[in-house]
Amino acid sequence: MKIATWNVNSLKVRLPHVLDWLAANPVDVLCLQETKMEDKVFPYSELEVAGYRAAHNGQKTYNGVAILARGEMEDVRRDIAGFADEQKRVLAATVDGLRIVCAYMPNGQAVGSDKYDYKLRWLEALAGCLREELQRWPRLALLGDYNIAPEDRDVHDPVAWKDQILCSEPERAAFRRLVDLGLADAFRLFEQPPKIYSWWDYRQMGFRLNRGLRIDHILLAPPLAAACRACTIDKAPRKLERPSDHAPVVAALEIEAA
DNA sequence: ATGGCTTGAGTGTCAAGA
Numbered sequence: 001m002k003i004a005t006w007n008v009n010s011l012k013v014r015l016p017h018v019l020d021w022l023a024a025n026p027v028d029v030l031c032l033q034e035t036k037m038e039d040k041v042f043p044y045s046e047l048e049v050a051g052y053r054a055a056h057n058g059q060k061t062y063n064g065v066a067i068l069a070r071g072e073m074e075d076v077r078r079d080i081a082g083f084a085d086e087q088k089r090v091l092a093a094t095v096d097g098l099r100i101v102c103a104y105m106p107n108g109q110a111v112g113s114d115k116y117d118y119k120l121r122w123l124e125a126l127a128g129c130l131r132e133e134l135q136r137w138p139r140l141a142l143l144g145d146y147n148i149a150p151e152d153r154d155v156h157d158p159v160a161w162k163d164q165i166l167c168s169e170p171e172r173a174a175f176r177r178l179v180d181l182g183l184a185d186a187f188r189l190f191e192q193p194p195k196i197y198s199w200w201d202y203r204q205m206g207f208r209l210n211r212g213l214r215i216d217h218i219l220l221a222p223p224l225a226a227a228c229r230a231c232t233i234d235k236a237p238r239k240l241e242r243p244s245d246h247a248p249v250v251a252a253l254e255i256e257a258a
Numbered sequence: 259a260t261g262g263c264t265t266g267a268g269t270g271t272c273a274a275g276a
Contacts, residue, residue, distance in 0.1 A: 009264075009265070009275085010264090010265055010266075012265095012266090013264090013265075034265095034275085036265075036266070060266085060267090061265085061266055061267065061273095061274090062266090062273095062274075062275090107274080107275055107276055108276085109274080109275085109276085110260095115274095145276095147275095147276070164276095165276070166276060199276070201262085201263075201276070202262090202263035202264055202275095203261090203262040203263045203264090204262055204263085206263090213276075215276080242264090245263090245264075245275085245276080
């Protein structure tokens with residue numbers, strides 16, 4: 001089976017891209033971030049026509065996460081247990097025996113800002129919540145927009161980005177704490193070409209010049225990491241008219257969908 | 259250059275993203 005994640009930067013604008021992408025890439029699970037809509041206007045019926053059930057944890061204007069799946073979804077949970085947060089950034093569901101956790105991690109704005117503090121607190125709370133989820137569901141995958149480039153090789157210009165937001169050492173340490181829960185970065189399980197990114201700035205021809213960052217990730221618990229056969233980033237949708245600034249990340253698992 | 263695009267809000271222009 002295949003599982004994927006994509007920050008769509010407004011599902012209202014990007015729904016045609018999502019439907020086209022699913023038609024060409026019929027993954028079993030697709031996690032979306034930045035839907036930027038309330039649950040009552042979520043396009044359930046359009047996705048159902050495409051063969052996908054959906055769960056959504058949305059809000060107006062900002063944030064919003066969804067899980068699309070061909071199979072049935074059970075034990076749907078919203079947000080981070082025990083962490084008071086008005087921002088809709090987390091959604092989890094069990095699909096085909098896999099625990100899928102979809103996360104839109106805070107951007108942080110600038111190192112040292114209030115939003116940066118929120119980002120670090122949020123990441124700590126997520127790690128605590130995941131520790132418990134992993135005990136109940138060992139077959140867990142954490143997919144989403146992490147807003148963290150884990151290493152310098154995930155950054156087009158590591159010197160310019162050094163200690164900047166998305167690349168600072170406390171953020172990278174928070175990423176490693178997620179890995180230390182036993183999760184593996186699916187992309188790094190394999191030999192990869194250099195200069196592969198998942199996000200490019202809209203400005204200054206960022207995409208054409210491949211000035212990007214790899215900030216969207218799929219982390220896999222041990223049973224899933226052992227079953228992972230490939231992890232790729234699909235740049236094709238980034239080349240379309242009015243694209244999202246993020247590209248989808250896909251992991252192929254040697255597990256039959258139930 | 260605290261900018262450069264894009265989106266959503268809402269109708270002039272700003273917040274937020276990364």
